[in-house]
Amino acid sequence: MSQKSRLHIPHAAARPGETPDFSYLALSPAGSVARPPVDSRVSDIEFLSNDLVRVLDENHAAQGPWNPGLDSSTLLEALRLMVLVRQYDDRMQRMQRQGKITFYMQSLGEEAVSIGGGLALRDSDMLFPAYRNQGLYILRNTGLVEMMSHCLSNTNDFCRGRQMPVFYQNAKNRVFTISGNLATQYPQAVGWAMAAAIKGEDDIAASWVGDGSTAEADFHYALTFAAVYQAPVILNVVNNQWAISTFQGVAGGERRSFAARGLGLGIPGVRVDGNDLLAVYAVTQWAAERARSGGGPTLIELVTYRGGAHSTSDDPTRYRPKDEWAAFPLGDPLLRLKGHLVQAGLWSDEQHLAMEEQMKQYVLECWKKATTFGTMTEGPFLRVHEMFEDVFEHMPRHLQRQQAQLLELEGILP
Amino acid sequence: MTQMTMIQAINSALDIMLDIDPSVVILGEDVGYFGGVFRCTEGLQKKYGDHRVIDAPIAEGGIIGTAIGLGVNGLRPVAEIQFADYIYPGFDQVVSELARLRYRSDGTFYSPVTIRTPCGGGIRGGQTHSQSPEAIFTHISGLITVMPSNPFDAKGLLVSAIESNDPVIFFEPKRIYNGPFDGDPNKPSVPWSSHPLGEVPEAYYNVPLGKAALVETGHELTIISYGTIVHVAQAAAKLAGVSADIIDVRTLMPLDIDTIRQSVSKTGRCLVAHEATRFCGYGAELVATVQEECFWSLEAPIERVTGWDTPYPHAFEWQYFPGQKRLLAGIRKVMEAK
Numbered sequence: 001m002s003q004k005s006r007l008h009i010p011h012a013a014a015r016p017g018e019t020p021d022f023s024y025l026a027l028s029p030a031g032s033v034a035r036p037p038v039d040s041r042v043s044d045i046e047f048l049s050n051d052l053v054r055v056l057d058e059n060h061a062a063q064g065p066w067n068p069g070l071d072s073s074t075l076l077e078a079l080r081l082m083v084l085v086r087q088y089d090d091r092m093q094r095m096q097r098q099g100k101i102t103f104y105m106q107s108l109g110e111e112a113v114s115i116g117g118g119l120a121l122r123d124s125d126m127l128f129p130a131y132r133n134q135g136l137y138i139l140r141n142t143g144l145v146e147m148m149s150h151c152l153s154n155t156n157d158f159c160r161g162r163q164m165p166v167f168y169q170n171a172k173n174r175v176f177t178i179s180g181n182l183a184t185q186y187p188q189a190v191g192w193a194m195a196a197a198i199k200g201e202d203d204i205a206a207s208w209v210g211d212g213s214t215a216e217a218d219f220h221y222a223l224t225f226a227a228v229y230q231a232p233v234i235l236n237v238v239n240n241q242w243a244i245s246t247f248q249g250v251a252g253g254e255r256r257s258f259a260a261r262g263l264g265l266g267i268p269g270v271r272v273d274g275n276d277l278l279a280v281y282a283v284t285q286w287a288a289e290r291a292r293s294g295g296g297p298t299l300i301e302l303v304t305y306r307g308g309a310h311s312t313s314d315d316p317t318r319y320r321p322k323d324e325w326a327a328f329p330l331g332d333p334l335l336r337l338k339g340h341l342v343q344a345g346l347w348s349d350e351q352h353l354a355m356e357e358q359m360k361q362y363v364l365e366c367w368k369k370a371t372t373f374g375t376m377t378e379g380p381f382l383r384v385h386e387m388f389e390d391v392f393e394h395m396p397r398h399l400q401r402q403q404a405q406l407l408e409l410e411g412i413l414p
Numbered sequence: 415m416t417q418m419t420m421i422q423a424i425n426s427a428l429d430i431m432l433d434i435d436p437s438v439v440i441l442g443e444d445v446g447y448f449g450g451v452f453r454c455t456e457g458l459q460k461k462y463g464d465h466r467v468i469d470a471p472i473a474e475g476g477i478i479g480t481a482i483g484l485g486v487n488g489l490r491p492v493a494e495i496q497f498a499d500y501i502y503p504g505f506d507q508v509v510s511e512l513a514r515l516r517y518r519s520d521g522t523f524y525s526p527v528t529i530r531t532p533c534g535g536g537i538r539g540g541q542t543h544s545q546s547p548e549a550i551f552t553h554i555s556g557l558i559t560v561m562p563s564n565p566f567d568a569k570g571l572l573v574s575a576i577e578s579n580d581p582v583i584f585f586e587p588k589r590i591y592n593g594p595f596d597g598d599p600n601k602p603s604v605p606w607s608s609h610p611l612g613e614v615p616e617a618y619y620n621v622p623l624g625k626a627a628l629v630e631t632g633h634e635l636t637i638i639s640y641g642t643i644v645h646v647a648q649a650a651a652k653l654a655g656v657s658a659d660i661i662d663v664r665t666l667m668p669l670d671i672d673t674i675r676q677s678v679s680k681t682g683r684c685l686v687a688h689e690a691t692r693f694c695g696y697g698a699e700l701v702a703t704v705q706e707e708c709f710w711s712l713e714a715p716i717e718r719v720t721g722w723d724t725p726y727p728h729a730f731e732w733q734y735f736p737g738q739k740r741l742l743a744g745i746r747k748v749m750e751a752k
Binding site: 010162179250381399 | 444448451464465468469471473475500502503541692693722725727730733740743
């Protein structure tokens with residue numbers, strides 16, 4: 001202790017030109033963390049918020065009580081989805097670089113978060129994603145053509161040109177619309193879950209935010225309401241180490257885990273290897289079962305790494321070491337699941353390469369199809385008067401007048 | 415004199431104020447090591463240290479709330495909210511606290527906070543990176559609201575804002591961060607170095623709060639605007655061949671009524687233009703002011719050109735943005751009225 005008060009400013013472990021340093025990350029060996037019964041009292045399972053639940057060991061073998069024992073077809077489907085998400089990201093990132101879309105956000109390195117978590121939930125459970133959860137939309141059968149059409153703001157865009165790229169939605173398959181404002185979906189997910197309980201249904205809600213967004217008040221509102229009403233909800237914090245240029249310590253991650261945020265309210269926290277699909281699946285399944293059986297909310301921290309830039313608007317080499325991802329101790333989620341399948345004799349490098357190529361071609365075909373609905377420069381285009389629709393259910397007079405005014409202007413002065 | 419973009423001018427103002435006043439501190443998301451997502455605080459943490467240029471958690475209410483506390487304890491905080499679209503989580507701290515500390519404590523407490531925030535569209539930001547919420551803030555008693563339209567004013571006004579003991583919301587129209595914009599997105603972008611107000615002294619100076627600027631003088635029409643639309647209005651007036659006084663109000667609250675009264679009394683015709691939505695927009699206040707101050711001089715109804723009353727749509731950015739076409743139609747209407 002120093003002798004007088006002081007201001008502590010968190011500093012990232014490594015900046016550009018420095019050697020990556022993840023010594024701050026507390027790790028547990030695969031298989032070493034106990035799996036308590038889902039009806040455990042919060043005070044008995046506080047260790048889950050400090051330890052790191054891991055299933056896959058360094059040889060890609062599944063270890064310990066959290067092994068969800070998934071059958072080979074589920075594992076292969078999970079791998080296929082992760083490859084598809086990565087190929088989708090790769091294509092869209094390049095399309096942004098070529099100026100075909102205005103903006104993009106990759107989920108590179110975080111694919112297991114969405115795919116592992118999403119697979120462990122029922123189709124009727126409601127998802128409230130953040131902007132890096134494209135995997136959830138893909139998992140819930142949102143057509144790639146539709147997702148791309150949205151990014152193109154074309155005539156097939158399910159947001160009809162109202163939103164920037166990556167702000168997807170899929171009401172039919174129960175995935176909420178994405179906001180550009182952070183953590184707003186968190187209390188909304190709690191409200192959805194409360195409604196399910198009020199209506200006596202056993203569907204649950206799940207939501208995701210980044211480590212940075214846990215600083216927002218909405219995060220804390222969500223935890224409070226979830227705890228007070230014991231809402232059947234899973235609240236996920238995707239700790240990918242970086243919020244644009246600030247590392248997770250600036251969000252308050254230096255002294256306690258994000259999983260521990262709920263303990264003061266009596267919400268159990270589970271810290272999990274977010275790059276281990278089996279562990280993510282198992283922990284989500286545990287929390288879902290707890291929620292569905294009246295046990296209330298669970299806060300899950302998924303420890304992962306943002307492999308790419310925050311978005312196409314920033315250059316990460318300005319604020320973190322170039323080779324930091326390669327030094328991340330939890331590796332690449334896609335390669336780890338692939339390794340698991342290979343060592344189990346269910347998959348081979350050749351099959352993987354073939355599948356990657358197949359997904360790549362599929363994504364390309366989808367892109368070609370999406371562009372037939374219009375691009376930023378070539379029609380067909382959305383009709384301009386549509387911008388006035390959906391502000392209200394029924395268009396008020398003043399908007400009708402403005403709509404007519406715009407059309408007249410476009411007509412008389414093309 | 416040197417050429418500066420609006421970003422460099424803002425950086426220069428912050429640099430000077432950090433230098434001459436040890437109580438000035440900056441806080442905001444990504445403002446420190448990274449230098450801000452728009453680079454307005456680039457190099458400042460390195461120069462002044464991490465106790466004076468502070469990377470904040472992503473919590474706008476937290477940033478504004480702690481800025482108030484820093485200010486109450488003798489510092490002079492400059493808070494950055496990364497986009498004006500993200501300011502709403504801090505709204506209660508602005509409205510119920512920052513704006514009213516002086517009033518509710520009979521002048522005992524105050525906090526000299528400046529909140530800088532980029533606003534406006536034209537960068538394909540869609541509905542969450544394009545808003546112009548200035549009228550929401552001008553409606554609150556106790557807040558000074560500023561929006562510069564060029565690098566020279568940006569630096570001078572920001573210096574005055576930081577020196578002000580009253581709280582200031584300082585809107586930075588991001589479309590014109592790197593160059594003036596006349597409303598035509600198909601034309602090649604123009605740098606500030608081509609504009610006279612891109613010439614900015616490196617040394618200290620200030621532009622007083624509460625004073626409008628007459629950026630063009632004429633005798634047939636008065637156009638009142640601020641921010642990006644000042645440049646669009648200049649282009650549209652030229653296109654219309656009309657001799658117009660163009661007033662850049664610069665400080666929206668408190669408003670420089672004298673400059674407006676003098677101009678409209680002279681021209682007899684008035685058009686008000688802004689990028690923000692129309693209904694209860696700042697233009698409504700301008701129109702009411704002109705009506706109150708200049709009714710007997712008016713030769714035509716006052717015309718208003720604004721953004722539409724919808725969220726800012728990604729696909730229709732340029733149909734939403736009140737560009738030259740809409741300004742031109744407005745100018746014709748007010749000029750043709752008998």
